[in-house]
Amino acid sequence: MRAFISAVYLFLYAPIALVVLFSFNAGRSASEFTGFSTMWYGKALDNTFLVAALQNSLIIALTSAALAAIFGTMAALGMERLRPGARAVLDGLLAAAIVVPGVVIGIATLVALVEVFSFLNPVLASIWPGGNPPQLGLGYGSIVAAHGLFSMALVTMIVKARIASLGRDIVEASSDLYATPLTTFRLVVLPQILPSILAGFLLAFTFSFDDFIIAFFVAGSKTTLPIYVFASIRRGVTPEINAIATLVLVASLMMILIARILMREKKPTN
């Protein structure tokens, strides 16, 4: 049994380890290790397209995760106050946001936005004072919106689970001691749910940063890091892609580790 378990862990990590190893290859080859070098990292970071894609990905991931954390937390707080019927509707929509495949989310958002833009752009042009009306189009906004949909549902689920485990008694104790609802929220509820909000934010960031398929549809002319990596892979395998892949791995690894540490803190209350 132990041998089997070890084999599974090897299976999970060996391919990643090889990608990382060959990112430090001195030669051009992706199969023969000819010496240690960090030249491919230098090459990758000199690549202006790559750096632009990385910037786009960071902006999109930060924005969508921040919006998801705020709106998701608000929804989680509001949902326990809703009537059961309304709560079930919201629960269903949130579950749908998580379950519907990314490829469908991408397509549906693309189709809907293109229609809305083709309706709004002429309207804008006709009512715009002066010469240059703004052209609405795909880009940052559409990716943030589509990523935020899944992320918000994710944050809501995580924070809701945390609130459910809180117990009403501390909130009641607080109001018995004449704290206003706002004070109770600030001093009692918020500190308790903050780790789960942060964990939700980090998972949302990781999701957005790693997502390829949704962005592929709604990015318009913008390039995110996964879109760039995907395009490079189709051109052929080089140690430069390994270097980029390693950077992506390290970034998401840090996020997920911090998120897991934050989420673990929920145990002591019981």
Place this chain on the structure above:
Amino acid sequence: MALATNTKRGIVTAALVAPALAWLFIFLVLPFIAILVFSVGERAPEGGYQAAFTFAQFANLPSRAAAYWNTLILAPVGSFLCLIIAYPVAYYLAVKASPRYRLILVSLVVVPFWTSLLVRTYAWMYLLGSRGIPNLLGMIGIEDVRILNTPGAVLLGIVYGYLPLMIMPIYVSLEKLDRRLLEASADLGAKPVSTFFSVTLPLSLPGVMTGLALVTILLLGEYLIPQLLGGGKVFFIGNALVDLFLQSRNWPFGSAIAVTLVVVVVLVLLIAMRIAWRIAGTKQVDLV
């Protein structure tokens, strides 16, 4: 006074859920209505969409039968392969592993799931490509092995990508299992094997069902793994959708396929929940 408090409470509640509700409506409900409308429309001559009410797109679905077959066979098969490997791992983590290392071992399973699937699939493209494993096999005399761009490569990628997601729910259900039941079974003279089959396995079935449902549902919409490891020869519904929307620009037909994909996902979810409720005897099913 009470009425005023109630109204105020209602306003606060509404303000809290309003942004989420608006977001869900604008970027989930509305887009879904849009693809429903598109799916009964016609393709405009220059590509894109022309208003109509026809089921021609749905009638045309058999022309993409291969994508449906690949998806509907490889997704459940891949999911079961994941289960076969995942169960012993989950069992070991929950029952056998020493508590000292359990946390780190569990983390090591979770972490790959949250790191880029693109990069992890690339790793296999790299390993299975002509300079990888086939090259090594060539050195020991086994020539001309092609792994990349076969259904086997896609299944390998699936198992690699989704194993963590299968291990976690099974681990959670095994961890919750009351150890006293196992002791009771042993005290009553059951052998370990029969304890496993009559106590442990049935009680972990909700986790197994959750894992199967999650992995199957995600696989139904998979694009990257068949794209990179199937190389256009083993394609899924997701690959057909990308082709129809971004290359051949037949949006109405693509919308019809997207609608059927959602229907399949919902069906799988309903069946899984049905079975899970029957097994658990309750409506409490953990999804994460």
